[in-house]
Amino acid sequence: MMKGKSLLRWAGMLMVVALVSVVGIEARSSSVTAAPAEQHADIIKIDVIGKLGDMELPAVTYRHDLHTDALKKMDKDCATCHDSDSKGSMNLTFKRTDDMSAKQLQNLYHQNCVGCHADMAKAGKDTGPLESECRSCHNPKPDMVAERQPIEMDKSLHFRHISSKKLAVSQQDKNCGACHMNVDVVAGTASYVAGTEDSDNGYGDGFVKYKSPKSAAHSSCISCHKNEAKKDTAFAGPVTCAGCHSATAQKEMKKVTPERLDRGQPDTLLIVPNTAAEKNIAPVAFDHKFHEANVKDCSTCHINGIGNDKDGFKPLYSDMHDAKSSASCVGCHAMRIAQNPSCEGCHTMVPVQNFNEQSCATCHNANGVTAEQAAKMSKKERSAVAASVIAAREAGAVTYTAEDIPEFVKIDALADTYEASKMPHRKIVETLLNATADSKLAGSFHAEKGKVCQACHHQSPISIKPPKCQSCHSEAFKKGDRPGLKAAYHQQCMTCHTEMKIQKPQNTECAGCHAARAN
Numbered sequence: 001m002m003k004g005k006s007l008l009r010w011a012g013m014l015m016v017v018a019l020v021s022v023v024g025i026e027a028r029s030s031s032v033t034a035a036p037a038e039q040h041a042d043i044i045k046i047d048v049i050g051k052l053g054d055m056e057l058p059a060v061t062y063r064h065d066l067h068t069d070a071l072k073k074m075d076k077d078c079a080t081c082h083d084s085d086s087k088g089s090m091n092l093t094f095k096r097t098d099d100m101s102a103k104q105l106q107n108l109y110h111q112n113c114v115g116c117h118a119d120m121a122k123a124g125k126d127t128g129p130l131e132s133e134c135r136s137c138h139n140p141k142p143d144m145v146a147e148r149q150p151i152e153m154d155k156s157l158h159f160r161h162i163s164s165k166k167l168a169v170s171q172q173d174k175n176c177g178a179c180h181m182n183v184d185v186v187a188g189t190a191s192y193v194a195g196t197e198d199s200d201n202g203y204g205d206g207f208v209k210y211k212s213p214k215s216a217a218h219s220s221c222i223s224c225h226k227n228e229a230k231k232d233t234a235f236a237g238p239v240t241c242a243g244c245h246s247a248t249a250q251k252e253m254k255k256v257t258p259e260r261l262d263r264g265q266p267d268t269l270l271i272v273p274n275t276a277a278e279k280n281i282a283p284v285a286f287d288h289k290f291h292e293a294n295v296k297d298c299s300t301c302h303i304n305g306i307g308n309d310k311d312g313f314k315p316l317y318s319d320m321h322d323a324k325s326s327a328s329c330v331g332c333h334a335m336r337i338a339q340n341p342s343c344e345g346c347h348t349m350v351p352v353q354n355f356n357e358q359s360c361a362t363c364h365n366a367n368g369v370t371a372e373q374a375a376k377m378s379k380k381e382r383s384a385v386a387a388s389v390i391a392a393r394e395a396g397a398v399t400y401t402a403e404d405i406p407e408f409v410k411i412d413a414l415a416d417t418y419e420a421s422k423m424p425h426r427k428i429v430e431t432l433l434n435a436t437a438d439s440k441l442a443g444s445f446h447a448e449k450g451k452v453c454q455a456c457h458h459q460s461p462i463s464i465k466p467p468k469c470q471s472c473h474s475e476a477f478k479k480g481d482r483p484g485l486k487a488a489y490h491q492q493c494m495t496c497h498t499e500m501k502i503q504k505p506q507n508t509e510c511a512g513c514h515a516a517r518a519n
Contacts, residue, residue, distance in 0.1 A: 039147035041249075042066065042241035046094075046109070052102040057138035065240045078226070081112075092218050113137075148245040155297065159258030166228055166235075179220070195263065260292060268386035270366060271320075272374045282364040283374045283382075285389035303327050329363070333441065342435030343442075345500035346455030349492060362444050365389065395443045396436065399452055404464055405429050411514075413470055414486055418514040429453070456492060 040063060047059035071080050082090050083097050091097045095112055113128075120127035129136035153161075161167060167175040169192070177192030184190070225237035238244050270283040295301065325331040337343040366374065369385055377385070399405075405426045412420030432452055436442035446452050450462040457466040473488040483491060497507040505512025 037143050037145045039145055040065075040242075041146070041148050041246040043144055043146035043148070044241075045146075049102050049105050049109075052105070057134060058140040060137045061139060061142040061144055063144070065242050068240055078222075090219055090223050092215065147247075148241070149247050149250055151244045151250060152296075155258040156255045157253070158261075158297075159256055160254070162261075166232075197263075260289070261298075263298075265292075266379065266383045268383050268390055269379075270369070270374050270377075270382040270386045272382070273371045281371060282361075283366045283369060283371055283385075284363045285366055285386040287386075287390045300332075301327055336441075341500045342432075345496040346432065346452075348495055348499045350455055350458060359445075362447075393440050393444060394447075395438050395440045396433065396446075398447055398449055399429065399433060400449060400464055402426065411489070413468075414489070415514075415517075417517060418510065419517050421514040423513075455496075 042063055042065035044062045044064050045059050046062050047055075049055055050059055067081075068078075071077065078090060081094055082092065083095060084090050085097050095108055100108065110131075114131050117127045117130055121130060161179070162174050162176070164175060167178040169175050169177040176194070176197050180192060180197040181190040182193050182196060222239050225235070225239045228235045228237060229239065238249065243249050265288060267287075267289040269286050269288055271286050272283045273281045291301070292298070320328055321330045322328040323330050323334055326335055337347050366385055367389055374382055374385070407424070407426045409423045409425040410420050411423055429452070432455070436446065448462060450464065453466065454460075454462065459472065460466050469488060470485050473483060473485040475484060482488075493513070494507040496502075497505075510516075
């Protein structure tokens with residue numbers, strides 16, 4: 001009997017120990033942070049079957065460069081997985097050039113991917129998942145995520161291709177014809193035509209009309225790099241995903257100062273209103289060369305091509321004045337202002353006003369030349385008029401003399417808990433002027449004396465002695481959404497300090513502007 005009780009006692013103790021252990025394990029496991037997913041630039045999600053119908057298993061997360069490196073060690077290349085068409089152009093799809101059904105694709109992938117792994121396993125080599133390890137590929141929660149950085153043919157990279165001796169094209173001054181081709185799919189020809197190097201043309205020396213620059217880059221560009229590498233072992237053009245799309249590779253890419261691309265474009269031109277309703281509006285003198293140097297590329301403005309019937313940059317009011325479009329004059333200028341802390345400090349607080357005759361005339365000013373007169377001029381004559389207007393523009397801003405600008409302004413209307421604020425008025429004005437001293441854009445719109453003063457003295461006529469703030473901001477919200485004096489001061493000053501990233505004093509440092517009053 002005693003032995004039985006003893007056994008029961010031991011059994012109970014073991015149960016308690018077991019429960020404590022389980023609880024401890026669960027407690028420890030709940031506090032363990034999952035390891036962050038690995039990030040790779042070469043990850044491809046193979047989900048083509050799912051686009052054709054329901055998939056029994058999740059899509060495959062595939063490491064492209066991992067397989068490329070493995071094939072290279074076996075003296076194999078892209079042709080192992082990618083077929084070529086009758087013209088020799090590599091197809092980006094896996095082991096096929098034509099469309100297939102979902103079932104056909106499933107068999108294609110399994111026979112080739114799993115089959116290759118099985119062959120390597122039989123040969124005693126390290127390999128990937130085998131037939132019985134479905135979830136190794138079809139993993140609903142893969143421990144890898146794509147970190148692919150977009151890459152563009154920026155001016156530097158473009159110029160490196162244009163000036164490359166490896167891409168030299170016979171009977172051409174530049175290498176444009178090595179990549180830009182007019183493709184005739186029916187005739188099976190691809191030829192270069194000067195002046196048509198637009199983004200909607202064919203790419204490379206293939207005979208396929210590529211659907212997008214992406215498909216062109218992943219076929220023509222990589223194929224070209226591979227061919228050059230065969231000719232010259234020192235050639236370092238990227239042929240892997242990470243070679244273009246990793247942050248490290250992009251940081252290491254050589255940067256060069258490009259020459260201006262010559263498409264027969266003028267340095268200066270007059271933008272002339274071309275409708276009867278706009279005949280009384282003066283033309284705009286446009287510095288084309290300056291804008292070329294300060295935008296990403298021609299497509300920034302010419303959104304659907306350059307110099308052809310599809311040209312998306314039409315000289316219409318809506319195109320030029322759309323404040324929300326980065327391809328319009330007004331929209332692009334607004335975007336540049338928002339990106340410049342020196343400008344944004346003021347322009348955040350300046351209310352958006354309707355265009356008036358004075359603001360329109362800032363751009364629509366062609367030395368007295370009317371739209372009707374400009375329409376009758378030759379391109380050369382219009383360019384000369386534009387050049388003279390542009391040359392007369394001055395950078396910086398016009399304002400009152402230093403003697404007319406108070407050095408300090410004492411703000412004491414609200415002095416109570418804190419002492420009055422002694423604002424370094426002249427220093428602030430000079431800081432604003434110095435920040436825009438080299439800007440012709442600012443010079444054009446700040447040309448009127450006192451214009452820059454309106455950043456703070458808003459909603460009042462330009463004057464050397466503007467009215468005091470309390471003349472409008474007396475009682476809060478008595479008139480519309482107008483704040484009271486205290487809120488107006490803090491909103492104006494603190495917002496400006498925030499947008500201009502002023503650290504001393506910080507916008508939350510009360511005593512930096514007005515010292516606490518002693519009891």
